[in-house]
Each structure stands twice: as structure tokens, then as C-alpha cells.
Amino acid sequence: SGYWDRRGLTTDPGHLAAAPGAGALLLALTAALGGDVMVPRPCAAWWAPYARLLGRPVFHVPTSAESGGVPDPYALLETVRRVRAEGGDPRLLVLSVADDPTGTVAPPELLHETVEAAAGEGLHLVSDETWRDTLHDPHATVVLSPAEMLPDRVTVLTDLAG
Numbered sequence: 001s002g003y004w005d006r007r008g009l010t011t012d013p014g015h016l017a018a019a020p021g022a023g024a025l026l027l028a029l030t031a032a033l034g035g036d037v038m039v040p041r042p043c044a045a046w047w048a049p050y051a052r053l054l055g056r057p058v059f060h061v062p063t064s065a066e067s068g069g070v071p072d073p074y075a076l077l078e079t080v081r082r083v084r085a086e087g088g089d090p091r092l093l094v095l096s097v098a099d100d101p102t103g104t105v106a107p108p109e110l111l112h113e114t115v116e117a118a119a120g121e122g123l124h125l126v127s128d129e130t131w132r133d134t135l136h137d138p139h140a141t142v143v144l145s146p147a148e149m150l151p152d153r154v155t156v157l158t159d160l161a162g
Contacts, residue, residue: 035091
């Protein structure tokens with residue numbers, strides 16, 4: 001839990017899980033939570049295949065180039081409502097504050113808006129923070145985790161790749 005404490009995410013050993021990589025954790029979370037999966041566009045190449053492996057529909061949410069792996073909150077709301085109107089069951093939003101594949105970091109105000117929009121729609125968030133400590137300009141970049149805002153609605157993933 002010291003790893004998370006150093007990043008401002010207070011936790012205890014009872015709230016931690018270990019697996020052979022973030023992919024195994026994402027697969028387990030997707031299986032446990034059920035429903036449709038929302039991901040930013042673009043997103044890490046491995047997110048959608050894990051959901052599809054479980055037979056879960058994946059919906060891509062528009063994301064601007066400067067937003068890291070955090071989708072536009074209005075586009076998220078529109079996508080969630082469209083999916084529900086078509087009979088879908090969105091339950092999970094996977095995002096990344098320090099993005100793979102773009103290498104950008106989401107502005108804190110955008111992250112707040114998107115997290116609030118997702119929570120308002122009842123989505124659980126998975127924050128892939130594998131690349132959190134690998135920044136292009138670490139002294140000029142503020143990296144926040146969605147778990148700092150809504151710890152009960154966010155699961156943070158990381159692995160040793162970053």
C-alpha cells in the first residue's frame with residue numbers, strides 16, 4: 001500500500017489485488033462488473049479485446065488529442081444515453097490519465113468533469129495508471145487519479161510496463 005500512499009491514494013492491503021499484469025486485472029473486473037464497456041478513442045490496444053473476450057460490447061467515446069485517455073464528458077453522456085436507448089447496459093468506463101497510446105496527460109478540470117459525468121450515470125471507472133510516472137514533462141504536469149475524487153467508484157490498475 002506504500003506505492004499508492006506515495007501517489008496520494010490512501011489504501012490498505014485488504015483493498016489491493018495482484019495479478020500477472022494489468023490485463024488480467026481488467027479481465028477480472030470486466031467479468032465481475034458485467035455490462036457494456038466504454039473506452040476513449042483512441043485507447044490502449046489491449047482494452048477492447050479483453051472485454052470482447054468476455055462477450056461484452058465495447059463502445060468508443062470521442063476523446064480530443066490533448067485529453068490523454070479521458071473522454072469528453074459530453075460525448076460520454078451522449079454515448080451512454082444512446083447505448084441505453086438501444087437496449088445496452090453500460091456499467092464500466094476504462095480511462096487513462098497518462099495515456100497509452102498518445103503520451104498525453106488529461107487536464108485536471110477535464111478529468112473532474114468526466115469522472116462526475118460517469119458517476120452520475122452510475123458507471124464504475126477503471127483508471128489504467130501504468131504510465132502515470134512516465135511523463136514527457138514531469139515538472140510541468142499535474143497528474144490526478146480519478147480515485148482521488150471518487151475512491152468508492154474507481155479501481156486503479158497499474159503494472160511494471162511503465
